[in-house]
Amino acid sequence: MGMDETISTDTAGETEPRRRKADPTGLSGWVQKLGESGMPVFAHTARDISLVSDSSNSGAAELSRVVLQDAAMTAKLLRVANSPIFNPMGISISTVSRAVVVLGFQEVRGICLSIAVVESILKGKQKQHVIEEMARSFHAAVQARSFARKRKDTSPEEVFIATLLFHLGDMAFWAFAGEAAQKMDSAIQQRPDEQAEKLQSDVLGFRFRDLTLGLSKEWKLGRLLDQSLEGKSDKNPRAGNV
Template sequence: MGRLGLQGWVDHIRDQDMPAFGNTVDSVLEITSNENASITMLSQVILQDAALTTKVLKLSNSVIFNPARQPVSTISRAVTVLGFNVLGQVVLTICLIDAFLAGGLRGRVAAEMARCFHAAVQARAAADACAVAQVEEVFIAALLGRVGEMAFWCFGGETANELDQALNEQPDERPEDLQMDLLSFRLRSLTTSLAREWRLGSMVVSAAEPVAHPGPAEKAIAMGHRLAAAAEQGWGSAAATKALTAYAEMLQKPLDEVKELVACNAAEAARVAAQFGATDAARLIPVPGAGTAEAAIASAAVDPEADPLLQLRILRDLAMMLTGKPSLNEVLNLVLEGIYRGLGMHRAVFALLTTDRTTLQGKAGLGHDAEALVKRFLFRLDGTKGELINEIFMRSEAFWLREPPPRGISIARFEKAIGIGEGFIAPITTHGRAIGVFFADYGAHQPDEDTWQGFQHFVQQASLSFEHVATRGVAPKR
């Protein structure tokens, strides 16, 4: 694919690798570019995806997008606080980050993301200090300022491997020169083309291809990327010192004061990356001084509070959904959100048996490091008596996992894979036969009997949904 040419790569990424993202882009752009569009139309696009809804709400409550810290618990409120167009940009950015987390050269993808998240927070701070009106747009533009690089490392296949090898073997060569040798174009040109293809905005284009006469917003973006790149050489390096000095001059503040601000911004960047679900990238962000990226990531993982009213709303929405013809994924994602947000759990995941009924495999999750939890949620059914996963499918029984474990049940295999032995787990059943499970753990706060009953009720609703779908002759996706 190395000789596809620039437009060939744009077409390849758009048509073969990111069709789902393209559909979301089209839906959101159609709404945000329509002067007559309503808040409800944008809300519906977001609410179709429970994981997207959770991330939007989390970011809507973050200091980056909501410095006044006005509580946001609904998508409608998020539109009011962030603004219609900014929320549309946030949705597109979340979808992009999720797409890039899917695979490829993960180390390269994570490194690009780390620089972009770091640059975005530093750029936003600079824009705010310089009284730029569109600070949120500056953040988004800096974050997407290397979207072509991220897309290439994620979807470049063998060509990406070749460039990776060349960069490793020739560290003294300019990366742009190696890109030209292999691709006949620079990856920043791919960023420009993709930004135009996906209509990400002129500010993203100018972040990739600097304009002749940049305004304050463009200068803030360029400074954010310069500082983030220099920091990767070490905060004590000559490049970092030079970048910090330039940053201080731009902000018109003393260097010592700026160093403290930059350190706080780096920690905030790690938190924001974790909130977007990019924990690998968050760990790569260089946090100066006594702070660490791990501490910032941990502080981003705040468990939701139990919300009885939200539980009722989700159960009502679920009942209304079942009167129509919902997809199974829509129903299960809504149940997952009810367990996670409604019951106030630390993490929640649902898993299904493979078609041959030999393996239980995680399908989707919400909460702290949910992506890793879903990947680890893989258990082979071997008929071992007394072992938790086998017993769930032999008995079709739910278990409250706590100390001591349920009598006669071994949780050793489960605890080794998941990293925790406390929580709720219950089978999804249809016509008396278990076909999957929901699992949720409860973090620092201990649940009560009402939480346990609420969990079982949500799982029962999921089981009824399976039966409802089965009566329509639609098989669940495995």
């Protein structure tokens, strides 16, 4: 009996560390979780791409270097760059640097960030919510870019990127939050008429918008996105396009 008890105790002790870690509490905890275990590859890639500037002659070369570190992204970029939507003239594009020349620096950067979002988010769970959020984000981004071009914005692609990532927190949460996402989903089903941000605050203690802002600042996704999330269109009118 004593031996059995010892074995039982040891076994319990061995299995304890294997249990799933509890979900984090608070906004900062979720920002850290998504960066470390949910979307670390996206966080790294997005930060590198966002930090590349086209204000110098080295911009195109630096962007090419970042993209070429990821073979899968390189292949997807070239496929998109040769599609009729982005390349209606049918100009052959076989290198990243050529894509930058033909499509433009901002266009290629926007495509790369889009690819990074899709690749990372679709690895998560809660597929229905993720797909719905992603579809809305891409639709909104295309519309925002079109509107920005009509307004002669200095960088329509920057507006596209900021709009695309405006609901990054929503997508990341549904993809990687596990039990917390299930809890949130149940709350939505039980309180279908509740205002979305109020429901998020009640259940999670923060809004998805706050999570996006936290991720944006942590991963340095761009000042325009930050200002849009903070509602600072008075300081930067371009934020109102997002």
